[in-house]
Amino acid sequence: xxxxxxWLKTDSDCRETIGKKGPTxxxxxxxxxxxxxISFTGLGIAGTFICAFRNGYSSLSQVYLQDITRQTxxxxxxxxQKIEDINLQILTSxxxxxxxxxxxxxxxxxxxxxxxxxxxxxxxxxxxxYASYVVSVSVISxxxxxxxxxxEETIGTLFGFTEEEIYEANGTSLWGLAGDTDRICVAKxxxxxxxxxxxxxxxxxxxxxxxSSILEDNSTEYSAASYIVNEEGRIMxxxxxxxxxxxxxxxxxxxxEKDVAVYDMLDSTQAFYYVGNQMxxxxxxxxxxxxxxxxxxxxxxxxxxxxxVLAMLGISILFVWIATLRIAKPTRELLESMKTLGKENRYxxxxxxxxxxxxxxxxxxxxxxxxxxxxxxxxxKMELAQKQAELEFLQMQINPHFLYNALDTISWxxxxxxxxxxxxxxxxxxxxxxxxxxxxxxxxxKEEMSTVRDYLFIQxxxxxxxxxxxxxxxxxxxxxxxxxxxxxxxxxxxxxxGLEPKIGKGSLLIRIKREKDRLYFxxxxxxxxxxxxxxxxxYQKCEESDTGKSIGIKNVxxxxxxxxxxxxxxxxxxxxxxxxxxxxxxPLQEWKKEAKTEVL
Numbered sequence: 001x002x003x004x005x006x007w008l009k010t011d012s013d014c015r016e017t018i019g020k021k022g023p024t025x026x027x028x029x030x031x032x033x034x035x036x037x038i039s040f041t042g043l044g045i046a047g048t049f050i051c052a053f054r055n056g057y058s059s060l061s062q063v064y065l066q067d068i069t070r071q072t073x074x075x076x077x078x079x080x081q082k083i084e085d086i087n088l089q090i091l092t093s094x095x096x097x098x099x100x101x102x103x104x105x106x107x108x109x110x111x112x113x114x115x116x117x118x119x120x121x122x123x124x125x126x127x128x129x130y131a132s133y134v135v136s137v138s139v140i141s142x143x144x145x146x147x148x149x150x151x152e153e154t155i156g157t158l159f160g161f162t163e164e165e166i167y168e169a170n171g172t173s174l175w176g177l178a179g180d181t182d183r184i185c186v187a188k189x190x191x192x193x194x195x196x197x198x199x200x201x202x203x204x205x206x207x208x209x210x211x212s213s214i215l216e217d218n219s220t221e222y223s224a225a226s227y228i229v230n231e232e233g234r235i236m237x238x239x240x241x242x243x244x245x246x247x248x249x250x251x252x253x254x255x256x257e258k259d260v261a262v263y264d265m266l267d268s269t270q271a272f273y274y275v276g277n278q279m280x281x282x283x284x285x286x287x288x289x290x291x292x293x294x295x296x297x298x299x300x301x302x303x304x305x306x307x308x309v310l311a312m313l314g315i316s317i318l319f320v321w322i323a324t325l326r327i328a329k330p331t332r333e334l335l336e337s338m339k340t341l342g343k344e345n346r347y348x349x350x351x352x353x354x355x356x357x358x359x360x361x362x363x364x365x366x367x368x369x370x371x372x373x374x375x376x377x378x379x380x381k382m383e384l385a386q387k388q389a390e391l392e393f394l395q396m397q398i399n400p401h402f403l404y405n406a407l408d409t410i411s412w413x414x415x416x417x418x419x420x421x422x423x424x425x426x427x428x429x430x431x432x433x434x435x436x437x438x439x440x441x442x443x444x445x446k447e448e449m450s451t452v453r454d455y456l457f458i459q460x461x462x463x464x465x466x467x468x469x470x471x472x473x474x475x476x477x478x479x480x481x482x483x484x485x486x487x488x489x490x491x492x493x494x495x496x497x498g499l500e501p502k503i504g505k506g507s508l509l510i511r512i513k514r515e516k517d518r519l520y521f522x523x524x525x526x527x528x529x530x531x532x533x534x535x536x537x538x539y540q541k542c543e544e545s546d547t548g549k550s551i552g553i554k555n556v557x558x559x560x561x562x563x564x565x566x567x568x569x570x571x572x573x574x575x576x577x578x579x580x581x582x583x584x585x586x587p588l589q590e591w592k593k594e595a596k597t598e599v600l
Contacts, residue, residue, distance in 0.1 A: 160185030481591035498527025
């Protein structure tokens with residue numbers, strides 16, 4: 001696989017070399033044809049399988065969820081029946097019947113009322129409070145006297161219905177929520193056995209978990225939420241607790257009529273709804289199944305099938321790639337060699353292993369590469385010799401204006417002052433002349449700066465305090481080599497064309513510093529300066545091939561190009577009446593004695 005992707009990248013590079021609209025390789029065309037055929041076949045088979053599997057999966061899953069809804073409804077009905085059985089035991093209790101008649105028909109004192117309470121509450125404890133899910137059982141007489149037993153004595157009796165609603169139901173159980181809590185309240189009128197008229201009513205409160213636990217156990221990998229909704233559309237119990245006691249947002253009958261995905265107003269998710277049969281107490285179970293979860297397993301199966309198909313496609317394409325490798329490899333090697341021909345002075349040869357047309361092309365290519373390499377080597381040696389001669393010629397040139405001015409100054413000094421100053425000037429001039437005729441192409445920066453100081457000493461005798469020289473030279477830079485006599489022409493240019501014409505005093509800055517792997521030079525004056533047009537003209541003169549004119553800045557310009565190439569080109573910045581700054585940089589290279597000229 002690694003070799004395969006490498007080949008794809010190589011072919012892409014080849015296409016870029018030929019052109020965006022150029023032809024691709026024969027091998028790639030073959031690969032493309034086989035890849036398309038294999039892909040269409042594989043995708044067609046996979047698509048057919050996925051469609052059939054999806055339809056079958058959806059049908060089976062919906063049947064399964066409908067069965068789950070029916071089973072859960074049956075479990076809820078069993079719990080409802082248990083509660084009705086407790087109600088029936090209390091309603092048919094002779095003790096409860098007799099004691100309620102006494103309370104309703106006779107005016108009892110405190111003792112008599114206490115006796116009745118004990119008997120009724122004992123019966124309630126026996127018949128109702130034994131169940132773990134019962135919170136409280138209460139019997140209320142027609143006069144509103146309450147007889148109750150509770151598991152939590154600190155909590156008052158919770159009611160879900162008024163007396164009028166209970167008596168109006170005339171013995172039918174009323175199911176609802178107890179007050180503002182999530183507990184279930186069941187209330188029912190107690191009828192006299194003889195007259196079948198109400199003699200009181202029973203109020204039983206149950207834990208909501210008695211029903212919600214069934215919903216929790218009912219949760220499958222598909223279920224998002226289950227709701228028990230009464231005939232008024234209120235949620236009595238749910239495993240989605242934030243919506244306990246709230247209004248269910250849709251009509252139950254509407255959900256029964258739909259067999260498609262609808263929008264779940266509660267959880268803001270697309271869901272399928274499965275509605276159970278109405279229970280004896282008018283409750284209905286609604287199962288909300290997330291569409292995303294419903295199809296979760298299906299999508300995982302589809303992904304697995306897709307991965308297998310992709311793997312088979314990859315193996316098939318890899319096989320074709322290996323089969324075409326023997327034919328295409330020699331062509332690719334020849335192309336790679338041709339792409340690198342001449343880059344970074346490389347002239348590679350190809351390995352010829354076949355005697356067919358590709359092998360013959362490789363043999364002829366090797367001959368061509370050898371001839372090109374030989375020819376370029378000859379041309380390079382000739383150009384090197386020519387540049388060396390031109391470099392030595394440029395180094396021997398000295399501006400005659402400087403010699404004239406220096407000699408003129410010495411003459412006036414000899415006439416007007418003592419021999420000591422004249423001697424010093426002559427020594428400085430001698431050092432300068434010696435520096436100009438040195439045969440070394442490169443010298444240490446320390447020697448170059450000594451030449452600069454000799455030159456500036458002579459100019460100081462000429463101009464006095466008119467020119468102030470500022471040196472900013474790193475001491476550590478002294479050991480690096482620079483082209484001989486490279487700074488003096490720039491300094492001379494700054495004095496003659498910048499500071500000498502200036503009215504008043506001026507300053508000359510010489511800055512040399514190291515930065516990373518280069519040595520940076522800056523010659524800056526605050527003299528007359530140049531306009532943009534003058535700078536452009538100066539650059540044009542520097543580019544002229546004639547070496548007999550303008551040998552100041554042009555001399556330095558050409559020597560830097562010959563020695564170091566384009567990266568060491570002079571950078572001239574100037575502004576009229578404000579001064580000029582000339583900058584350049586050269587590679588860092590420590591000076592070695594008898595160093596040869598290195599033309600880059």
